[in-house]
Amino acid sequence: MPLQPARTVDELRELKELTGDENGAQRVAWTETWERAREWLRGKLAAVPAEEQIDAAGNQWFTLRGASEQALLIGGHLDSVPNGGWLDGCLNVTAGAEVLRRLAEEGEPAVTVRLVNWADEEGARFGRSLFGSSAAAGSMRDQDELRQLTDRDGVSLPDALAAHDVDLDRATEARGQLENAAAYLELHIEQGPVLESLDLPLGVVLGTFGVERHRVTWTGQAAHAGSTPMDKRRDALAGAAKLALDIRRIAAETGDGAVCTSGGVVCRPGIVTSVVETAEQLLDQRHLDAAKLTAMLAEARRAADAFAAEEQIDVSWERIWGIEPILFDDDLLALADEAVTDVSGASHRLPSGPLHDAAEVSRAGIPTVMLFVQSLRGLSHTKLEDTKPEHLELSVRALDALAAKVLAA
Numbered sequence: 001m002p003l004q005p006a007r008t009v010d011e012l013r014e015l016k017e018l019t020g021d022e023n024g025a026q027r028v029a030w031t032e033t034w035e036r037a038r039e040w041l042r043g044k045l046a047a048v049p050a051e052e053q054i055d056a057a058g059n060q061w062f063t064l065r066g067a068s069e070q071a072l073l074i075g076g077h078l079d080s081v082p083n084g085g086w087l088d089g090c091l092n093v094t095a096g097a098e099v100l101r102r103l104a105e106e107g108e109p110a111v112t113v114r115l116v117n118w119a120d121e122e123g124a125r126f127g128r129s130l131f132g133s134s135a136a137a138g139s140m141r142d143q144d145e146l147r148q149l150t151d152r153d154g155v156s157l158p159d160a161l162a163a164h165d166v167d168l169d170r171a172t173e174a175r176g177q178l179e180n181a182a183a184y185l186e187l188h189i190e191q192g193p194v195l196e197s198l199d200l201p202l203g204v205v206l207g208t209f210g211v212e213r214h215r216v217t218w219t220g221q222a223a224h225a226g227s228t229p230m231d232k233r234r235d236a237l238a239g240a241a242k243l244a245l246d247i248r249r250i251a252a253e254t255g256d257g258a259v260c261t262s263g264g265v266v267c268r269p270g271i272v273t274s275v276v277e278t279a280e281q282l283l284d285q286r287h288l289d290a291a292k293l294t295a296m297l298a299e300a301r302r303a304a305d306a307f308a309a310e311e312q313i314d315v316s317w318e319r320i321w322g323i324e325p326i327l328f329d330d331d332l333l334a335l336a337d338e339a340v341t342d343v344s345g346a347s348h349r350l351p352s353g354p355l356h357d358a359a360e361v362s363r364a365g366i367p368t369v370m371l372f373v374q375s376l377r378g379l380s381h382t383k384l385e386d387t388k389p390e391h392l393e394l395s396v397r398a399l400d401a402l403a404a405k406v407l408a409a
């Protein structure tokens, strides 16, 4: 049987029916609906001579033994955010299942091929993304914090994991899974508007953005809104407002896809009759180039100092979170360009703003690449998330072509 990309689209619709409702996909990790999705995948691959294994972090693996122990990995995630879309994560799991079926029909592959359904990519319930892939990659170092996490109903993460036979203390034993990995491939919807604006169905992902996330606290003086003349004010919000606008200039001058977001400002005392005394501003900056990301942060700090002086207020910075840019493998990027060009006539390279499991695998030193398929209107994490069926079929062909090229290399 040759590859049947239309079957992947049918299966995605089937999964949507099985695990979604009128508000969208409900496959939140460590829930019964998520377990139902894993059971569904197990059924889909029952006829394929691939061994199933759930590892110590809850990742679901299907291994098709090849002539060599060296393994080609294809990975995605069946978990979704609440009220999520029908494609985020599960496209690659179902497309990978189709590739596995095609390979199994052709007899023993040259190298072992493994499909992985990563556990809890989204972190929707406990706020910790990339759970299963970080455990396998060896970058999970926050088990003390993870032990304290609870969901909205007060259920602790360790208890939620235990209900699915995962022991948090042993999760990092999943690390053994990447031992023989020679390459990792991940197909994902773009979740942004770039490919649609270029009228291209498919793209090759250069890597994932580095992120600098800070809390910028501006401190002025609370004063009566009626009795304080305009030139006597030390208004903390003025600094935050100037920076919120100036990051547009900073991103534009940095270029190459730079993005800066002032995601929120909390003002105190926060009443209509007072000048703002403190303004806590959240700043998120992203770039694919580590040096440019560092320079962009330095420029924001320099601008903030200038605004603080102009407004006679103080400013302080606290780093909330950060991750370095992760660049995918050059050789795999070249093969991915060939595969995408073969099936759709043209290839375009673009960075990924969101993080993906592929970033964790790449961090572990496994040669990695991702393919993106166009998202309509750039929407994701909503039931409005969509991709044209013909583009989904092309994406399955591209993943299969890429897997064939990697196996031949």
Ligand SMILES: [Zn+2]
Pocket: 077, 088, 089, 121, 188
């Ligand atoms: Zn995803």
